[in-house]
Amino acid sequence: MTHGAADQVQKGGQKVAEKTEETTGNVANRIRETSEGLSDQIEEGSKQIGEMVEESGEEASEMLEEGGEETAEMIEEGGAEAGEMVEEGSEETAEMVEEDGDEVGGTFGEGDEETGEMFEDEEDDGGDTREKMGDGGKETVEMTDEETIVERIRQTLSK
Structure with missing residues (x-):
């Protein structure tokens, strides 16, 4: 029986081996x-992800393009406004200079008239006043009517 049992164990082992192999x-x-x-699913998923990324990239690109256009418009509008402000400021400055020039011209005109009147009033001074004005007041002398006139002229012109 040992031989028979060994055969049966061998046959059983073969069956187990065949079943295990199967x-x-x-x-x-x-x-x-x-x-x-899974490979097919992964491949399909990758394609879908790629398409989604591509679409998102296109949308982002469009958004950036629109944003760039809006920014350019804002910069253009801001530049135009700044140009207008500079132009208005220049016009106002020109008007102020023109007005101040008229005032200065008027002051000089008044000063010339007053100077002329002073000279007319003091024509009999024998030219002393004109001589003193000619030397720029370098000559030191006592204060006379002529010097008073010169001082008034200087004060008038300095206004």
Whole structure:
């Protein structure tokens, strides 16, 4: 019986080995099929992600382009406003200079008239006043009517 038992153990071992081999083959096939399915799913998912990224990139590009156009318009409008402000400021400055020039011209005109009147009033001074004005007041003398006139002229012109 030992020989018979050994045969049976051997036959049983072969059957177990065959079953194990068959099961291992089945498991390997299932793993392969699952892997192929997963591979297909991963590939499809990657394509979808790629398309989504591409669409998002296009949308982002459009948004950036629109933002750039809006920024350019804002800069253009701001530049135009700044130009107008500079132009208005220049016009106002020109008007102020013109007005001040008229006032200064009027002051000189009045000063010339007063100077002329003073000279007319003091024509009989024998030219002393004109001589003193000619030397720029370098000559030191006592204060006379002529010097008073010269001082008034200077004060008038300094206004």
